[in-house]
Amino acid sequence: MFKITEKRFLCENVVYMSIDAPFVAKKVEPGQFIILRIDEFGERIPLTVADFDKEQGTVSIIFQTVGNTTKKLSMLKVGDSIADFVGPLGKPTEFGAPKRAIVVGGGVGCAIAHPSAKALYNMGVKTDVIAGFRNKDIVILEKEFEAVCDNLYITTDDGSYKRKGLVTEVLRELLEKEPCDLVIAIGPIPMMKFVSALTKEYGVKTIVSLNPIMIDGTGMCGGCRVTVGGEVKFACVDGPDFDGHLVDFDNLMKRNGFYKNEENHKCRLGGNGNV
């Protein structure tokens, strides 16, 4: 059993939770994910790690309560335990040695964009962050981002907070202004798709983090297979990070919608934070 050591709501339906998982905490690096199962009857769901504390032995996750499992999880309290917490799975993000990076987060995807920004900033890379949300009520991690980047640009679809518009508009302006050699985009599939299309125009290397349907997270089921550069890859072992210019986002979107239509199944899927 894995104990919940910290829990708070970042906005109405986004939860930050820390779990006591010393073995996982010891090995985890930014970009990797865990699989959790609440109890005997639960599903196994993958969540990319939002933060970790190697000394305390805790791993933090941020999730949106959109489906059955995340809703149940959001109702647990500090001191409660969950049955399973497996990881760290997947490969850590390979940042390389960029001079200037732009990290783009969309909705709850910002939860995973944050550790990337933090890692880059701590490496001494000039890092800008663009964080997009649907509206003011769901803006998360503003302070946390401010602490780990040179410039933070927040957008909302409806203009209820900071700049009105899409992350891609800001991204285009930034790419026009100053050369950049790495973009990391994490968020809903359409956002990652449009960011990748834009950076391709500018020839800037782009890493996206995918979160497809999976069960085991070790390469065993093949449910998470995605087409990257015409080849079949398993997001759980070959990813979850991939070259955004090579990912077949349309196919990923179709496959992720599979269980939305299944009887009796309330599904949360749609990308890394479908806000």
Add this chain to the structure above:
Amino acid sequence: MSDMSMKKTPIAELDPNIRNKNFQEVCLGYTEAEAMKEASRCLRCKNKPCVSGCPVGVKIPEFMKKVSEGDFAAAYEIISLDNSLPAICGRVCPQEHQCEGKCIRGIKGESVAIGRLERFVADWNMQNNKSQIIKPEPNGKKVAVIGAGPSGLAAAGDLAKMGYAVTVFEAFHTAGGVLQYGIPEFRLPKNIVNKEVENLEKLGVEILTDMVIGKVLTIDDIYEMGYEAVFIGTGAGLPQFMGIKGEDSVGVYSANEFLTRINLMKAYLEEYDTPVHKAKSIAVVGGGNVAMDAARCAKRLGAEHVYIVYRRSLDEMPARNEEIHHAVEEGIELLLLTNPTEVLSDERGYVKGLSCVKMQLGDPDESGRRRPTAVENSEFTLEVDSVIMALGTSPNPLIRSTTKGLETNKKGCFVVDENLMTTKQGVFAGGDAVTGAATVILAMGAGKKAAKSIDEYLKSK
């Protein structure tokens, strides 16, 4: 005097049209009287051909004698000398290619039902033997086992009996490996697997679940934790796909995914959250036991048509005879000499059909089986809304890619010496991780052999 009836004593089974709607065990097992009658068909041959067909060398004529006398406890003692998981092997071994395939009674009639009797004895023991398992005296040495499947469990059991402190690291949340996620409840009830695991725990074996070795710990980390030898029994869990067009359509599963959702995650039970697509019409590609299991599960989930699409003929089918027989009884439709060429999908990307071509058999290939080739102009479309690929599996790279000095062959299987030691000192491996996908009994045999080798290695250290 042996019973000279030509056929096996019939065994009770659930009616095909009732059982194909539930997940209860198909085969109900022998009664004591039936078991004694069947065991007396054994001729007690001096040269024991049946034993030579058993990968772990169970003393078959000896246990047959005890069963025919009604001394089931003694029969169990004899079996358990060589086989630590008889309730499982009696259910899932391909006996027709092993012990029963060598049985002299099989020349003119049907062989003795060795598998059914092994199962009977194991089940009898489970119900009637109340004796306590005694923890052996510890010898002060720690051994790690990676993977709680058939080979890992067998190795752990034997090592624990020798006094080693054994820890089994399992990636999933439940021990059992393929016995849990692969083989369905109606063929191998999970309470039997859980019972075997409990017995190991009573022997003192520690089982740590949720531990993906290669990720959370490396082999080197395990050594640093004080373990003096390691057994890798990680199986062959990586699914293969055909590489045909449309295979990324929504509704194409690997058999591993489909079966894991059903067997491990219990998607067929209302109270469990994991979903599985309930297809109306489904094609399962492949001809092994896994294909049969997937097809029979799909039928039980309510599919009207379940097709097995296999490119060779019935004679070459690798599945156990009993599985093919049960599948056909349950209404599974066999499309033999048929090979898929493309998965067709609708505008939403969902599977709507499977294009196939008819095949014919030519000269034998390197596997000794006749090579199938496509028949010209024989294309046709199978109307299905889901496709399952059951084409075999290969070993998982997680450990080999994170451990220096562990050699694997081009198929990704660990290279081992005659004692099952890998190219890394003190690290042993066995089962599907070494041989590629094979059977439960071979994996178990390897686990037992590795336990012996580990004991010798640590004693000589």
